Amino acid sequence: MAKENTTVYIILGLLNHEDLSGYDIKKRADYMIASFWEIGYGQIYPTLAKLEQEGLVTKRVSEESKGPERNLYSITEAGRGELTRWLKVPEQKEYTKYEILLKLFFGSLVPVEESAKRIDAFKTRHTENLKMIEMFKGNLQRVMGEDQDHLFFYITVLFGERIYNAYLEWADEALKLLQETQDEGQEPS
Amino acid sequence: MAKENTTVYIILGLLNHEDLSGYDIKKRADYMIASFWEIGYGQIYPTLAKLEQEGLVTKRVSEESKGPERNLYSITEAGRGELTRWLKVPEQKEYTKYEILLKLFFGSLVPVEESAKRIDAFKTRHTENLKMIEMFKGNLQRVMGEDQDHLFFYITVLFGERIYNAYLEWADEALKLLQETQDEGQEPS
DNA sequence: GTTAGCATGTAAGGAGTTACATGATTTC
DNA sequence: GAAATCATGTAACTCCTTACATGCTAAC
Numbered sequence: 001m002a003k004e005n006t007t008v009y010i011i012l013g014l015l016n017h018e019d020l021s022g023y024d025i026k027k028r029a030d031y032m033i034a035s036f037w038e039i040g041y042g043q044i045y046p047t048l049a050k051l052e053q054e055g056l057v058t059k060r061v062s063e064e065s066k067g068p069e070r071n072l073y074s075i076t077e078a079g080r081g082e083l084t085r086w087l088k089v090p091e092q093k094e095y096t097k098y099e100i101l102l103k104l105f106f107g108s109l110v111p112v113e114e115s116a117k118r119i120d121a122f123k124t125r126h127t128e129n130l131k132m133i134e135m136f137k138g139n140l141q142r143v144m145g146e147d148q149d150h151l152f153f154y155i156t157v158l159f160g161e162r163i164y165n166a167y168l169e170w171a172d173e174a175l176k177l178l179q180e181t182q183d184e185g186q187e188p189s
Numbered sequence: 190m191a192k193e194n195t196t197v198y199i200i201l202g203l204l205n206h207e208d209l210s211g212y213d214i215k216k217r218a219d220y221m222i223a224s225f226w227e228i229g230y231g232q233i234y235p236t237l238a239k240l241e242q243e244g245l246v247t248k249r250v251s252e253e254s255k256g257p258e259r260n261l262y263s264i265t266e267a268g269r270g271e272l273t274r275w276l277k278v279p280e281q282k283e284y285t286k287y288e289i290l291l292k293l294f295f296g297s298l299v300p301v302e303e304s305a306k307r308i309d310a311f312k313t314r315h316t317e318n319l320k321m322i323e324m325f326k327g328n329l330q331r332v333m334g335e336d337q338d339h340l341f342f343y344i345t346v347l348f349g350e351r352i353y354n355a356y357l358e359w360a361d362e363a364l365k366l367l368q369e370t371q372d373e374g375q376e377p378s
Numbered sequence: 379g380t381t382a383g384c385a386t387g388t389a390a391g392g393a394g395t396t397a398c399a400t401g402a403t404t405t406c
Numbered sequence: 407g408a409a410a411t412c413a414t415g416t417a418a419c420t421c422c423t424t425a426c427a428t429g430c431t432a433a434c
Binding site: 103 | 195199202205221222225226269272273275276277279280281282283284285286287288289290291292293294295296297298299303304307314337338340341342343344345347348351352355356358359362363366367370373
């Protein structure tokens, strides 16, 4: 994971659909993309400035009278070209970091309950995530009847569904294994 | 994902089991940990130097006559204390970046076959990974009969198994959806 | 002899996070 | 009047990757 600044393409991809401010980009990204690629303001604003300088986006001040001043960005032809170029290049392999697995891997140093608690918290967290994804899925299925525009969004939602389910199934399996080892350790009274 | 340098704890965790050189650490980490947290030499050697300075590990030159010179590192009591402290702290949420999902998400800009090819490559890659994980699992199950020492390793392997299976099932589902859209687009001849 | 693997490191740079700073507006 | 939200940005810092540099040993 390096070399090509991915933030650039998330911004270009979103702007290809509609004109947005930096703030809007963050909201859109949080809503639709964050589950597989998070970005923060600290990346968005500097990247927008860089993109403008390179002529891949243009900036104008929003004419809305109410509310604070907004900078609206639009993608240029050059920007669209660069986005398309990126879309045709094979992606790098995915990049995952699971601190929980590290802490479990070295788990023999702490009481088993510590590891079990960890997995429980993980389960709770991802039960919530799965619920959200199922809501998404339902909403998308309803609108997809009208136009197939949301197909690619739907495919990423399906990914989340599979992953969160895998998380939960693993958590139960792992808890059961830990339970068994504990039972073996203590004699029946 | 920041603040606590995780490389530190991977190194301490491995050294807690046995004395190792930087090179050994890389090999062990590649073998057992890389599927959920990768580290490189560029992190290992500087971190070892820092840990030595802080008194969490000690360094000695290996006495083996043959082969190039090796620096062997051992964990200290302070190091073990720091490792245990870390193990008791709740982990941060997992950190995933899937470039493939980004390229699919913005996929309406390129021909559908482009997206399908992408998913195919993803499938091939992870079919291999799943094969490797199943081999691991078989080996571990054999040795776990003797001692339960490998339980935590086994639990991380189970995680990999679930995830890779989820990847493959999603890939098939996504390919089927793409196929259907293409079929709708063209009239039967 | 030459390639592959063992072994240790440094330097440069890019990516990403966190904290800080500022101020307007809207809602309760 | 206070709190939440809208909105833009900067600075410092850490993490991580990549490329480079070096040299020995074992196998083919």
